[in-house]
Amino acid sequence: xxxxxxxxxxxxxxxxxxxxxxxxxxxxxxxxxxxxxxxxxxxxxxxxxxxxxxxxxxxxxxxxxxxxxxxxxxxxxxxxxxxxxxxxxxxxxxxxxxxxxxxxxxxxxxxxxxxxxxxxxxxxxxxxxxxxxxxxxxxxxxxxxxxxxxxxxxxxxxxxxxxxxxxxxxxxxxxxxxxxxxxxxxxxxxxxxxxxxxxxxxxxxxxxxxxxxxxxxxxxxxxxxxxxxxxxxxxxxxxxxxxxxxxxxxxxxxxxxxxxxxxxxxxxxxxxxxxxxxxxxxxxxxxxxxxxxxxxxxxxxxxxxxxxxxxxxxxxxxx
Numbered sequence: 597x598x599x600x601x602x603x604x605x606x607x608x609x610x611x612x613x614x615x616x617x618x619x620x621x622x623x624x625x626x627x628x629x630x631x632x633x634x635x636x637x638x639x640x641x642x643x644x645x646x647x648x649x650x651x652x653x654x655x656x657x658x659x660x661x662x663x664x665x666x667x668x669x670x671x672x673x674x675x676x677x678x679x680x681x682x683x684x685x686x687x688x689x690x691x692x693x694x695x696x697x698x699x700x701x702x703x704x705x706x707x708x709x710x711x712x713x714x715x716x717x718x719x720x721x722x723x724x725x726x727x728x729x730x731x732x733x734x735x736x737x738x739x740x741x742x743x744x745x746x747x748x749x750x751x752x753x754x755x756x757x758x759x760x761x762x763x764x765x766x767x768x769x770x771x772x773x774x775x776x777x778x779x780x781x782x783x784x785x786x787x788x789x790x791x792x793x794x795x796x797x798x799x800x801x802x803x804x805x806x807x808x809x810x811x812x813x814x815x816x817x818x819x820x821x822x823x824x825x826x827x828x829x830x831x832x833x834x835x836x837x838x839x840x841x842x843x844x845x846x847x848x849x850x851x852x853x854x855x856x857x858x859x860x861x862x863x864x865x866x867x868x869x870x871x872x873x874x875x876x877x878x879x880x881x882x883x884x885x886x887x888x889x890x891x892x893x894x895x896x897x898x899x900x901x902x903x904x905x906x907x908x909x910x911x912x913x914x915x
Contacts, residue, residue: 620638620640620643621643621645622638625639626638626639629649631651634647676749676753677734677735677748678731679719684714687711691707726759727755727756729769730755730772733774734776737777737796737797741796743784743786746784747780748780751773751780754776755773758811758815768803770799771803771804772807774807775811776811778790778808779808783817783819783820785826786826786830787822789827789893790804790805791864795892824858824866824867824870826863827891829842831867831868831871831891834890835882835887837874837875837878837880841871841877844874844877845874846870848870848874848905848908849866849867849905851905851909854908857905857907864892864893865891865901866905868891868901869900869902869904870901871891872887872902
């Protein structure tokens with residue numbers, strides 16, 4: 597019995613999702629991919645939806661993990677954190693050959709010239725030089741703030757959009773890069789306070805705030821207001837508090853939201869006060885000075901917010 601072959605008129609649908617999500621054009625059944633035969637077939641009626649598909653896997657076989665590592669020839673994945681997305685050649689700074697032996701003097705001079713010209717060719721115009729400097733700043737600030745890789749990627753994408761939309765004229769590269777890091781951290785749910793961002797930046801706090809508002813408005817970024825609870829895990833971890841204290845601090849902040857205490861207040865100050873109050877309620881040792889140093893706010897702010905949180909808790913009748 598010969599198999600029927602159906603030519604699809606919209607091949608782009610194949611790329612929109614996994615083959616299991618597609619439907620058979622004849623019976624509406626589930627479609628699966630047979631990698632061994634290079635075909636996409638219906639699991640119910642056997643209709644061949646696609647044939648001669650491209651095998652995107654390696655041309656070699658491996659039977660264990662070590663053999664796979666030895667035969668693998670892939671490089672690093674592309675990334676937006678580099679101005680060329682990591683597609684250009686990198687020449688190692690160590691003057692050694694493939695066997696680990698040191699190079700001679702003439703070879704060292706030759707490699708130095710190659711590094712110099714390679715660096716010049718990697719940035720062909722002013723736009724790439726701008727991008728290289730800015731992405732370097734983003735990586736430096738993200739490392740100093742302990743931000744994860746996804747925040748660096750997001751900040752790099754925001755900066756690329758700002759550069760392509762012509763938002764940089766009249767503004768410093770460092771200022772826009774800092775604003776992108778601040779926005780990306782808030783979008784990823786790991787916010788940093790404006791003071792923390794300014795501490796690792798090379799521009800003033802007022803310029804960071806002004807540039808941040810401008811970038812968010814012009815690029816229509818969806819940045820939600822910072823939630824005080826997002827700061828609690830970092831503060832509690834830095835102070836060495838238990839999970840019970842962290843949970844208690846979250847509960848204090850939720851009660852404050854119900855009473856409307858958080859309105860118009862700095863989320864960093866509320867989070868720091870909640871952590872301090874939670875430590876006292878769970879009989880864990882910490883001081884206002886220690887919390888102030890971790891959160892980078894004054895002890896006066898902690899005391900004021902601390903009393904407001906406890907009053908909100910009593911107002912709700914929470915034991």
